[in-house]
Amino acid sequence: MPTATFRIWRGDAKSGAFEDYSTEVSQGMVVLDAVHDIQAKQANDLACRWNCKAGKCGSCSAEVNGMPKLMCMSRLNDLPLDKPVTIEPIKAFPLLKDLITDVSWNFEVKKKIKKFKPRPPDAADGTWRMAQEDIDRVQEFRKCIECFLCQDVCHVLRDHRKHDEFIGPRFLIYVAALEMHPLDTEDRLEELRKAHGIGYCNITKCCTKVCPENIQITDNGIIPLKERVVDDHYDPLGWIWKKLKKNR
Amino acid sequence: MPDYQTFQHDVLVIGAGGAGLRAAIEASAAGVSVGLVCKSLLGKAHTVMAEGGIAAALGNVDDRDNWKVHFADTMRGGQYVNQWRMAELHAKEAPDRVRELEAWGAVFDRTKDGRILQRNFGGHRYPRLAHVGDRTGLEMIRTLQDHGIHQGIEVYMEHTVLALLKEGERVIGAFGYERERGRFKIFRAKAIVLATGGLGRAYKITSNSWESTGDGLSLAYEAGAELIDMEFVQFHPTGMIWPPSVMGILVTEGVRGEGGILTNKDGRRFMFEQIPENYRTQTADNPEEGWRYCQGDKDARRPPELLTRDHVARCIVREIKEGRGSPHGGVYLDIAWIKEKMPNAAEHIKRKLPSMYHQFKQLADIDITEQPMEVGPTTHYAMGGIHVDADTQMSRIPGLFAAGECAAGINGANRLGGNSLSDIVVFGKRAGEFAAKFAKENSLGQIDNGKIDLVAREAVAPFENGAGENPYSIQRDLQETMQDLVGIVRNESEMRTALEKLKIFSERANRAGVVGHREFNPGWHTALDLKTLLTVSEAITRAALERKESRGAQFREDCPEKDDRFAKVNTMISKAADGSMQVRLDPLPEMPDDLKQVIEEMK
Numbered sequence: 001m002p003t004a005t006f007r008i009w010r011g012d013a014k015s016g017a018f019e020d021y022s023t024e025v026s027q028g029m030v031v032l033d034a035v036h037d038i039q040a041k042q043a044n045d046l047a048c049r050w051n052c053k054a055g056k057c058g059s060c061s062a063e064v065n066g067m068p069k070l071m072c073m074s075r076l077n078d079l080p081l082d083k084p085v086t087i088e089p090i091k092a093f094p095l096l097k098d099l100i101t102d103v104s105w106n107f108e109v110k111k112k113i114k115k116f117k118p119r120p121p122d123a124a125d126g127t128w129r130m131a132q133e134d135i136d137r138v139q140e141f142r143k144c145i146e147c148f149l150c151q152d153v154c155h156v157l158r159d160h161r162k163h164d165e166f167i168g169p170r171f172l173i174y175v176a177a178l179e180m181h182p183l184d185t186e187d188r189l190e191e192l193r194k195a196h197g198i199g200y201c202n203i204t205k206c207c208t209k210v211c212p213e214n215i216q217i218t219d220n221g222i223i224p225l226k227e228r229v230v231d232d233h234y235d236p237l238g239w240i241w242k243k244l245k246k247n248r
Numbered sequence: 249m250p251d252y253q254t255f256q257h258d259v260l261v262i263g264a265g266g267a268g269l270r271a272a273i274e275a276s277a278a279g280v281s282v283g284l285v286c287k288s289l290l291g292k293a294h295t296v297m298a299e300g301g302i303a304a305a306l307g308n309v310d311d312r313d314n315w316k317v318h319f320a321d322t323m324r325g326g327q328y329v330n331q332w333r334m335a336e337l338h339a340k341e342a343p344d345r346v347r348e349l350e351a352w353g354a355v356f357d358r359t360k361d362g363r364i365l366q367r368n369f370g371g372h373r374y375p376r377l378a379h380v381g382d383r384t385g386l387e388m389i390r391t392l393q394d395h396g397i398h399q400g401i402e403v404y405m406e407h408t409v410l411a412l413l414k415e416g417e418r419v420i421g422a423f424g425y426e427r428e429r430g431r432f433k434i435f436r437a438k439a440i441v442l443a444t445g446g447l448g449r450a451y452k453i454t455s456n457s458w459e460s461t462g463d464g465l466s467l468a469y470e471a472g473a474e475l476i477d478m479e480f481v482q483f484h485p486t487g488m489i490w491p492p493s494v495m496g497i498l499v500t501e502g503v504r505g506e507g508g509i510l511t512n513k514d515g516r517r518f519m520f521e522q523i524p525e526n527y528r529t530q531t532a533d534n535p536e537e538g539w540r541y542c543q544g545d546k547d548a549r550r551p552p553e554l555l556t557r558d559h560v561a562r563c564i565v566r567e568i569k570e571g572r573g574s575p576h577g578g579v580y581l582d583i584a585w586i587k588e589k590m591p592n593a594a595e596h597i598k599r600k601l602p603s604m605y606h607q608f609k610q611l612a613d614i615d616i617t618e619q620p621m622e623v624g625p626t627t628h629y630a631m632g633g634i635h636v637d638a639d640t641q642m643s644r645i646p647g648l649f650a651a652g653e654c655a656a657g658i659n660g661a662n663r664l665g666g667n668s669l670s671d672i673v674v675f676g677k678r679a680g681e682f683a684a685k686f687a688k689e690n691s692l693g694q695i696d697n698g699k700i701d702l703v704a705r706e707a708v709a710p711f712e713n714g715a716g717e718n719p720y721s722i723q724r725d726l727q728e729t730m731q732d733l734v735g736i737v738r739n740e741s742e743m744r745t746a747l748e749k750l751k752i753f754s755e756r757a758n759r760a761g762v763v764g765h766r767e768f769n770p771g772w773h774t775a776l777d778l779k780t781l782l783t784v785s786e787a788i789t790r791a792a793l794e795r796k797e798s799r800g801a802q803f804r805e806d807c808p809e810k811d812d813r814f815a816k817v818n819t820m821i822s823k824a825a826d827g828s829m830q831v832r833l834d835p836l837p838e839m840p841d842d843l844k845q846v847i848e849e850m851k
Binding site for chain 1: 288289290291292293294296297347350351352353355357358361362363380381383385386387390394395397398403405428457458459490491492493494497498603606607610611612718719720721724762763764765767768769770771772774
């Protein structure tokens with residue numbers, strides 16, 4: 001069997017370096033297979049996250065030859081194997097060890113987003129009716145596997161480290177799924193503008209490009225949300241109406 | 249004793265898949281403090297991989313469906329060794345649990361009149377599986393996760409529990425470690441819910457992730473609880489087999505629910521050749537009728553591809569063994585053929601089975617709208633597990649509850665597809681409810697420091713062994729042994745050999761060595777998981793030896809028929825005073841007459 005070299009980041013927040021590992025390559029292999037093989041035979045303590053190995057759980061996010069990817073869905077035959085394949089951790093979050101980063105910030109952000117609040121059931125059987133075409137868009141957003149690759153490439157987080165002011169594409173899509181849910185009655189537009197920092201997104205669409213679920217994050221999610229925020233906040237008639245309502 | 253960090257909760261839930269999350273939500277809604285331990289990050293548990301749907305007799309697509317039909321289907325699928333009370337509660341409560349998910353934000357596919365759509369699945373008489381394309385598990389775990397995070401549940405991500413702590417008979421806490429820094433932690437609790445899922449990693453070819461090492465079963469067994477039905481391991485008929493790196497990855501039964509057919513290398517639809525007696529009246533006798541069933545014709549009977557998983561898996565093994573398999577040692581699963589029947593078949597397939605389309609396209613260079621898939625059986629699910637009371641989900645250890653795949657009884661000898669997603673929410677809720685009740689009635693116990701020291705010492709032993717045996721090699725050898733000797737086709741002599749080998753693996757596991765330090769060290773984690781894998785592997789093998797017959801998922805080539813002596817018993821496994829594993833046969837609980845009548849009526 002042919003062999004290939006994998007240049008993997010080893011180390012923690014304090015220090016680290018790339019190390020080369022050579023391993024046999026067989027038909028159909030993905031990057032995660034190579035990492036597993038190296039882990040089992042050459043470096044038992046090589047840290048990486050994974051679960052499903054089928055692109056469904058979003059655990060094995062890493063940067064393969066500089067591109068944010070799920071290792072389990074990255075075929076080796078799509079990569080040039082005549083030179084080392086570099087594998088390194090994602091960059092938008094603090095490094096813990098080897099390919100593992102501390103993604104806990106994401107879980108804290110989600111808690112701050114107002115939860116789903118359905119209208120009371122209105123069908124005779126005590127449930128709701130929803131037409132398929134009215135939920136297609138929400139279902140697209142709900143395909144998200146929380147791999148956080150979109151967060152990784154977002155320059156607001158990756159380069160400008162605005163983690164305190166901006167929730168990132170993953171959670172803009174999360175808000176979009178709630179806001180566009182036919183049953184939801186909550187209003188999250190004010191937070192979107194202020195605490196969630198939607199204005200920071202300047203629609204470079206990097207997030208959409210790396211989404212392994214092909215969610216049209218920018219076009220179908222963020223842009224419509226921006227429009228809603230603008231309509232809500234900068235519409236003078238609406239503004240007067242809201243003031244009047246508040247004072248009543 | 250070193251000063252370990254200690255946490256305190258009324259209820260501690262171990263495992264954060266569907267069952268664990270649902271239990272945690274229920275317990276915290278009852279007003280008690282809840283801790284939730286997960287082996288991975290929150291939302292990544294094995295539930296996320298469930299594809300086809302959640303079985304519940306909503307009757308949205310076929311109004312002849314109701315809990316009685318679902319109950320009878322479940323019992324028939326389980327070959328009547330199920331715990332009837334669990335099957336009854338499950339069938340009755342599943343519809344409410346599905347509606348509750350919708351109220352918490354889940355967005356299921358819809359019928360034309362806007363209700364929750366349901367699809368056909370193996371062993372279910374009517375279209376019964378509420379679903380979201382073929383990513384139903386993701387929808388469920390995300391819904392539960394997003395609901396749960398607003399409930400004040402304390403989540404401990406990337407933690408693994410090594411032992412349960414007891415005071416007298418009662419369970420009062422758990423001891424484990426966090427992966428990030430490798431530090432030990434003590435969890436004190438008044439009640440504990442185990443929801444650790446399956447044990448597929450005991451086998452080489454499996455649809456299960458690294459997490460599924462039977463932790464909960466092993467923890468409960470060591471603490472004195474009983475395991476039931478351990479011989480019944482479900483081999484899902486359709487896993488990917490080519491290329492080698494994807495071997496075992498699940499191909500949803502939804503493919504067959506949407507009209508997919510199984511063929512051998514000669515193009516023959518072999519499932520028509522052998523239809524079990526107790527399904528004959530419900531099964532189509534020609535392809536045309538089967539297709540009409542998949543299209544919702546209420547007068548048609550279901551195609552034989554939708555027979556129960558144990559049967560379909562065995563038919564596939566037969567075809568392969570008799571030389572009629574596909575080039576890579578499987579059979580063909582073909583959904584592309586429906587283009588003969590439908591004008592827009594390719595679009596339909598992509599809409600109904602998006603992740604299957606994606607999975608084959610990306611990992612196997614196969615376009616399932618054009619070509620057949622190559623598939624073969626993969627270890628998928630443990631019907632066996634911790635024996636619990638059907639109503640409360642409490643084991644025989646006071647304060648120790650279990651729910652979901654790690655608990656057992658509802659499925660009997662074979663689980664119907666879709667029944668696990670309903671199982672986890674029905675019994676997750678019950679476990680949470682009764683654990684909270686138990687916690688309110690009991691106080692915290694006293695931690696035994698001696699026990700903790702012992703577990704901690706054992707846990708760090710691999711570091712002292714240094715360059716001992718590679719834990720990954722031991723794990724691989726164990727998986728190969730279980731695959732070869734205690735797999736789909738079993739016999740006594742091979743299983744005796746397996747027991748001998750397990751003994752050797754156990755000695756090797758004691759010598760397992762780990763390099764590096766305790767911070768996020770997968771080698772160490774793998775070494776620690778060997779113990780639970782060895783326990784569940786031995787339990788499967790001993791129970792399979794004890795059941796000297798073929799029933800459901802257990803096929804013994806040395807006892808190929810069903811045997812009445814085993815028709816009304818369950819195998820029970822427990823730890824004897826001398827530390828050895830004991831097996832005994834227990835009579836099934838007597839089913840009340842009204843339920844017997846339900847089963848008669850549905851025959």
